[in-house]
Amino acid sequence: MPRSRRIAAATLIGGGATVSGFYGFLVGEALLARRAIGTTDERPPSPDGVYGDDLPGRTIRVLVLGDSAAVGYGVTRADATPSAMIGVGLAHVMDAPVEVQCRAVVGAQTTDLTAQIDLDPDWQPDVAVIVVGTNDVTHRVAPRTSARELSRVVRRLVSEGCDVVVGTCPDLGTVQPIPQPLRTVARQLSRSLARKQTIAVVEAGGRSVSLGDLLGTLFTEKRDLMFGADHFHPSETGYANLVSVLIPAISASLRQKRTAHAYAGPTRDLVSVADAAAVSVDNPGTQVVPDAGPGGRFASVLRRRRAS
Structure with missing residues (x-):
């Protein structure tokens, strides 16, 4: 040693x-x-625009908020950003045009989300997709404080008729440039934040998706492929894997609103929000869906089916 x-x-x-x-x-x-x-203020070309504009149906508006993972830090093409991938994927799944606005900012913390929403108050989204938390951990923001701020943001969006899907804080223990023992501390803090984020989001009426160490095995075994050039932010392939677990949650949330009824899972599948959060942290890719509107104490846990 x-x-x-x-x-x-x-x-x-x-x-x-x-x-x-x-x-x-x-x-x-x-x-x-x-x-x-290393850090930089550079960001990819803007992914804002309409995807699938030749498709039928009403245009779906998607607002992307958060930090560098939501921006697509490190990629050099607009179509390689998470926002563009969400636009293309959601248009295909919903068979409708999708208009995307990305207001995420490199280095943003949860306290910056309100300012991102306020950039264009006249543009009303159907669904907001949030990926945030990494910078809260690295700047030593208490998980409880961060989760409380996220709850306020989600409640505001929901009260304005916007669906909310939050990708919880990823597992920072997969980032190789972070040495030990700091990497172990970062893993514990990021998992603690993800659990509290899940509870905050679901109780505020949003839908959470556990990013956790979903990419951890791939990052560990194929880090040259899954991480970008700085070995901290995902590569294009890494971002695609992140989006692959967000698209089902976004489309399910939009369809639930269209059918005008709550999630119709069997009652026996309902668990307390706290228990659902614990399950989601240990099972990356898991969605946690509120059983009722804001303030509900129970949730459904939708586990991601692993490819065989």
């Missing part, structure tokens, strides 16, 4: 006055990871 790791381990075990030393070690690790990853 390298000397720095031995010092960190001894510091952690020692406790008491040495806790500040371990915290200082983690901060140092974070700075090294951030330097290795």
Whole structure:
């Protein structure tokens, strides 16, 4: 074990006055990871526009909010961004034109979502897709504080007649440039935030999708393919995998509204929102759907079917 790791381990075990030393070690690790990853204000070409404009039916408006994962940080083509993939995929599934606006911002935290919504208050979306949380973890925002802010955002959108689908915080333990023991801490914090996000979203009337370590195995075994050039943000293939679990949730949410009734799953499939959140964190790709409107205490857990 390298000397720095031995010092960190001894510091952690020692406790008491040495806790500040371990915290200082983690901060140092974070700075090294951030330097290795690198940052930029650049973003891909705008994906905003109408997809499937030759299809029949009423145009579906999709608002994409969040951080760099929602932006598609690292890709160089508009059609490789998550927003464009959502537009193309949803148009195909719903057989209708889809108009997309992406207002996500690289580096955004949950507290930035309200400003993103307010950029164009006259443009009323049918569904908002939110991917956020990573920067809350890296900036040490308490998960409870972050989840409370997310709840306010979801409640506002729902009250305005907009469906909401939230991809919860991904597992940062899959990011290789983050060294140990910081990567283990990042994993614990991101999973804790994802669980609290799920509860907040569902109780506010939205639908959550667990990103968790959904891409973790692929990131670990095929990191050259799944991660982008900075080895932190997903590659085009990684973003496509992220979108693949969001599209079913978005389309299901829109269809539920069209049929004008709540999710019709059998009563025995209902569990408490807290239990549903725990299940979703351990089962990436899982949707958690409120049984009633905002304030409901029960939810349905829709597990993703794994390819055989």
